[in-house]
Amino acid sequence: MIIFKKLYFQATKLSWLILTVCTLALIVMSTLVLPIIEPATFTGYLDALWFTMTTMLTVGYGDLFPTTVFGRIFTIVFLYVVGIGLFASFIGKAVDSLTLYRKHKESGDLMFEGKNHIVIIDWSHKAENAMKEILARDPKIEIVVIDMIEKAKEINERIHFIRGRATDAAILQKANTSHAKAVLIFSDDKIEDQILADGKSLMIACAVERISPGVHTTVEVEREEHILNFSHIKVDNFILSNATIAKLAVDSIL
Numbered sequence: 232m233i234i235f236k237k238l239y240f241q242a243t244k245l246s247w248l249i250l251t252v253c254t255l256a257l258i259v260m261s262t263l264v265l266p267i268i269e270p271a272t273f274t275g276y277l278d279a280l281w282f283t284m285t286t287m288l289t290v291g292y293g294d295l296f297p298t299t300v301f302g303r304i305f306t307i308v309f310l311y312v313v314g315i316g317l318f319a320s321f322i323g324k325a326v327d328s329l330t331l332y333r334k335h336k337e338s339g340d341l342m343f344e345g346k347n348h349i350v351i352i353d354w355s356h357k358a359e360n361a362m363k364e365i366l367a368r369d370p371k372i373e374i375v376v377i378d379m380i381e382k383a384k385e386i387n388e389r390i391h392f393i394r395g396r397a398t399d400a401a402i403l404q405k406a407n408t409s410h411a412k413a414v415l416i417f418s419d420d421k422i423e424d425q426i427l428a429d430g431k432s433l434m435i436a437c438a439v440e441r442i443s444p445g446v447h448t449t450v451e452v453e454r455e456e457h458i459l460n461f462s463h464i465k466v467d468n469f470i471l472s473n474a475t476i477a478k479l480a481v482d483s484i485l
Contacts, residue, residue, distance in 0.1 A: 250317070250320060250321055250324060251321070253317055254317045254318065254321055257287075257309065257313060257314055257317060258280070258283055258284070258287070260309075261279065261283040261305075261309060261310060261314070262276050262279045262280045262283055263276070263279075264279075264305065265279035265282065265283070265297075265302070265305070266278075266279050268297075268299065268301050268302045268305060269297055269298065269299050269301075269302040271298075272295065272296070272297060272298055272302070273295065278295055281295065282295040282296075283310060283314070286306065286310045286311070286314065286315075287310055287314040287315055287317075287318050288318060289315055289318075333386075336383070336386070336391070336392070337382050337383050337386060337392070338381070338382060338383075338394060339378075339382075339383060339392040339393050339394030339395070340394065341391075342405045342407070343373075343375050343391050343393065343405065343406050343407045344407060345373050345391075345407065345410075346407070346410040346411075347372070347410070347411070347412045348372065348373040348374060348375055348391075348407070348410075348411050348412060349365060349372060349373075349374050349375070349411065349412055349413050349414075349415060350374075350375045350376075350377065350406050350408055350411045350413070350414045350415070351374060351375070351376045351377070351414075351415045351417070352376075352377050352378075352397045352414070352415065352416045352417060352435055353376075353377075353378050353397075353417050353419055353420075354376050354378040354380055354383075354384055354392075355417055355419075355420050356420070357417050357420070357451075358376065358415075358417055359384075359385075361415060361417075362374055362376075362390060366389060366390075372389070372412070373389045373390075373391065374389060374390050374391065375391045375392075375393060375406045375407070375411070376390065376391070376392050376393070377393045377394075377395065377397045377402060377403075377406055378392070378394065379394065379395065379396060380394070381394075391406075393405050393406045397416075397435045397438065397439075398434050398435055398437075398438045399438070400438060400441070400442055403438060403439060403442045403443070404442065408439060408442055408443045408446060409442060409443040409446070411443065411446050412446075412447065413446065413447040413448070413449065414439050414443070414446050414447070414448045414449070415449050416432050416435050416436060416439070416448070416449065416450045416451065417451050418432055418451045418452065418453055418472055419431055419432075425453035425454050425457075426454075426457075428453050429452050429453050429454060429457040429460070432450050432451065432452060433457075433460055433461060436448060436450050436461060436464055436466055437464055440464045440465055444465065447467050447468075448465070448466050448467050448468075449466075449467060449468040449469075449470060450466050450468070450469055450470070451469075451470040451471075451472055452469055452470070452471060452472070453472050455471055
């Protein structure tokens, strides 16, 4: 039992390529050898392949089984010991990879390689409402959120998280901003001073313009007079926080 454990741990240390090649090589070898060892039982390669797969996957239907000494020795040594061990290592490595992928996705470490997506800056309540609206209107578009939070607030196949500062060129490239359809910069709710909040939005807009000059950019500003400070960069649309709320309130009663 100790020997099997050591063999299993050694197998799990193998790379994906080596593990896959070894597994496929064993399947092919067993499929070719079994009809030679036991031509009466395995009349064709399809029967040999069926027996190999059901044995290595440990489901064992029992419809085919070796009857000769050489066939049973081959099955015990190559399919039971080596084959089941390889498949167990393969499945274990696959599960570990999926777990690691999910962990990296939640922590925002993965690079986004899609195109025509929407980049949203800061994962706020306003951003969440915007994401719901975007996902509801377009069933195909993907969203990338850039923020400094430790973990993504939501795991969704169409919502991707990049952890970092949106003023950092490397982070914007990680979000593939140059191939984005649009960038939406929300004012930081955590900053109480409106001047500082708009100053942060201005710095992010400058970084976006530098990395992706052709992308459609929408910026939320706290104070209307701060819009003039964005005149040296290309911003397609401005959203006034207070004005938007006031307009919606008036529209609801009139």
